[in-house]
Amino acid sequence: MRSVIERYNKTKEEQQQLGNPTSEVKFWQREAAILRQQLQNLQENHRQMMGEELSGLSVKDLQNLESQLEMSLRGVRMKKDQILMDEIQELNRKGNLIHQENVELYKKKSFTYQVYGTRDVNGANRDSLLTNGLGVGEDSHVPVHLQLSQPQQQNYETQSGAAKLGRLQLH
Numbered sequence: 001m002r003s004v005i006e007r008y009n010k011t012k013e014e015q016q017q018l019g020n021p022t023s024e025v026k027f028w029q030r031e032a033a034i035l036r037q038q039l040q041n042l043q044e045n046h047r048q049m050m051g052e053e054l055s056g057l058s059v060k061d062l063q064n065l066e067s068q069l070e071m072s073l074r075g076v077r078m079k080k081d082q083i084l085m086d087e088i089q090e091l092n093r094k095g096n097l098i099h100q101e102n103v104e105l106y107k108k109k110s111f112t113y114q115v116y117g118t119r120d121v122n123g124a125n126r127d128s129l130l131t132n133g134l135g136v137g138e139d140s141h142v143p144v145h146l147q148l149s150q151p152q153q154q155n156y157e158t159q160s161g162a163a164k165l166g167r168l169q170l171h
Helices: 002-017 021-049 059-116
Strands: 146-148 168-170
Touching: 021 059
Parallel strands: none
Antiparallel strands: 146 168
């Protein structure tokens, strides 16, 4: 309580002195000197934290500096560990989502084989039927690339036993 009253009185005194131009100049000169001293102290502390200009320190000062650095290092390590743990959790979550998508795609693939074709002992797809009813006799593990193109002149004659409604290319 006493310090609050002292600060109040000091501030009140300074406010009264600000009305006088010479007093105002002295006030700002004192403020600048205080800020300059604070800046020098901060720069010196920074250099010491960086391991520079330690020659003037006693053993006790060095021990205090060491404990400050160890506490700071602990804080940095804890923050780093937390960030890494968060990243690991996010990557695990993404991995689980990808795994679920893969399982669903595998189920769809299995369902497609059950509906549209049968497999032999070697796992080859014997009679896959496309939606247009054309048969494809390729290995089930070889990707089939379909490419649709613009229909050309309509020709209702069959060519090699297949109706030509547009061009369907299998690669």
